[in-house]
Amino acid sequence: MKFCPKCEVRLKKSNNTSAICPKCGYSESTAKKNKKETKEELSKFNIIEGDEGKETLSTIKIDCEKCGNNEAVWWMLQTRSADEPTTQFYRCTKCRHTWRNYA
Numbered sequence: 001m002k003f004c005p006k007c008e009v010r011l012k013k014s015n016n017t018s019a020i021c022p023k024c025g026y027s028e029s030t031a032k033k034n035k036k037e038t039k040e041e042l043s044k045f046n047i048i049e050g051d052e053g054k055e056t057l058s059t060i061k062i063d064c065e066k067c068g069n070n071e072a073v074w075w076m077l078q079t080r081s082a083d084e085p086t087t088q089f090y091r092c093t094k095c096r097h098t099w100r101n102y103a
């Protein structure tokens with residue numbers, strides 16, 4: 001059970017994802033925070049490294065520095081720290097060379 005930080009009244013559950021203070025109307029999310037997010041992102045990266053899942057990726061016109069092919073699949077990956085910017089990865093559709101874009 002959660003309590004209102006202002007009036008210390010027990011919060012009333014309003015729906016599946018939030019609870020509300022009957023006194024002041026303060027509401028708080030009761031949904032469990034997903035701390036696995038980063039791990040899931042990383043496992044997504046691992047799946048992409050294999051053959052599975054590549055059909056679901058979008059392609060982009062970009063030059064491959066290895067073979068000169070001009071098409072690559074791309075995906076975004078949030079690095080460990082939330083402060084760091086999301087990294088964009090590319091993989092050549094021809095030689096499968098993978099690189100990243102820090103921009």
Ligand SMILES: [Zn+2]
Pocket residue numbers: 004005006007008009021022023024025026
């Ligand atoms: Zn309250």
Ligand SMILES: [Zn+2]
Pocket residue numbers: 064065066067068069092093094095096097
């Ligand atoms: Zn290539």
